[in-house]
Amino acid sequence: MxxxxxxxxxxxxxxxxxxxxxxxxxxxxxxxxxxxxxxxxxxxxxxxxxxxxxxxIEPHYTYHPAWAARILAQTKPIKHVDISSTLTFCTLVSAFVPFEFYDYRPANLHLSNLKSEHADLTQLHFDSNSISSLSCMHTLEHVGLGRYGDPIDYDGDLKAMSELKRVLAEGGDLLVVFPIGKPVIEYNAHRIYSYEQVLLHFEPLELIEFSLIPDDHVNVGIIKNATKEQSDAQNWGCGCFWFKKTKI
Known part of the structure; x- marks a missing residue:
C-alpha cells in the first residue's frame, strides 16, 4: 500500500x-x-x-468567518471583541466594525479600526459581563494541548469556555466554532466535540443558531439551522454556534 x-x-x-x-x-x-x-x-x-x-478551498476556514461576518452584519455591534480566531476575520471585519483582537501569541497587526494585543483565554483580563459582542472560533479545541505554546492542561478548553461565559454581557452575543463529530482528542492538534458537549459546556447560554459545515461540503457549503442528527453524522465537520446571554 x-x-x-x-x-x-x-x-x-x-x-x-x-x-x-x-x-x-x-x-x-x-x-x-x-x-x-x-x-x-x-x-x-x-x-x-x-x-x-x-x-x-479549505471549507472550515472559508465558510466559518463568512458565517460570523454575516451575523455581525445583522447584529451591528458598536464594537466586536475576538479571541484568537483566524486573522482574516479581524482584518476584514475591522474595515466596518471597531474591532479588538486578542491572542496568546499576539499578532503584529497595523490596521485602522483594529486593536491587537495579548490575552490568555483561561484567564481573561476583562471584567465580568462586560463584552456585548464576542467571538472565539476554531480556537477552544486547542487550549491546553500545548500546540501554540500554552500551558498543558486537560481541562484548558473548559476553563476557556467558562471565561467566555463570564465576560459576555447580559444580552450579549457569543460566536464559537468547533470541529464537530465523534468526541476525540487528536493530540496535540485539536479536540473534536459532539453537538451535545458544546451545548452542555455553554449552559446556561441560549442557542440562537447552529450552522454546520459538513464533511460533504462541496455541494451544500454551510447548512444553516442544522440539526443534532446532521452534526452527529460528521467525522470532521465544523460546528458554528451563536449563543446569547439572557440572564446573569
Whole structure:
C-alpha cells in the first residue's frame, strides 16, 4: 500500500514537471511575438498543483468567518471583541466594525479600526459581563494541548469556555466554532466535540443558531439551522454556534 502511494506520488510529480516544461516552452515562444517587458532571464519558481478544474478551498476556514461576518452584519455591534480566531476575520471585519483582537501569541497587526494585543483565554483580563459582542472560533479545541505554546492542561478548553461565559454581557452575543463529530482528542492538534458537549459546556447560554459545515461540503457549503442528527453524522465537520446571554 505504502509503495503504491509512493509510486503514484512520484508519477504525479513527473507528469506535473513535464507539463511545467511544456508550458514554459510555449511561454518563451509567445514572448517573441510582443514587446519584452521583463528580464529575459527568468527566475524559476515551479507551482505544480494549481492546475485544477475548480478552485480548491479549505471549507472550515472559508465558510466559518463568512458565517460570523454575516451575523455581525445583522447584529451591528458598536464594537466586536475576538479571541484568537483566524486573522482574516479581524482584518476584514475591522474595515466596518471597531474591532479588538486578542491572542496568546499576539499578532503584529497595523490596521485602522483594529486593536491587537495579548490575552490568555483561561484567564481573561476583562471584567465580568462586560463584552456585548464576542467571538472565539476554531480556537477552544486547542487550549491546553500545548500546540501554540500554552500551558498543558486537560481541562484548558473548559476553563476557556467558562471565561467566555463570564465576560459576555447580559444580552450579549457569543460566536464559537468547533470541529464537530465523534468526541476525540487528536493530540496535540485539536479536540473534536459532539453537538451535545458544546451545548452542555455553554449552559446556561441560549442557542440562537447552529450552522454546520459538513464533511460533504462541496455541494451544500454551510447548512444553516442544522440539526443534532446532521452534526452527529460528521467525522470532521465544523460546528458554528451563536449563543446569547439572557440572564446573569
Amino acid at each position: 505504502f509503495l503504491n502511494k509512493t509510486l503514484k506520488g512520484l508519477l504525479s510529480v513527473f507528469k506535473n514537471y513535464k507539463s511545467y516544461h511544456a508550458d514554459l516552452k510555449k511561454f518563451k515562444n509567445s514572448s517573441k511575438k510582443t514587446n519584452i517587458r521583463f528580464s529575459k532571464r527568468y527566475n524559476f519558481y515551479p507551482i505544480l498543483t494549481d492546475k485544477t478544474s475548480i478552485t480548491n
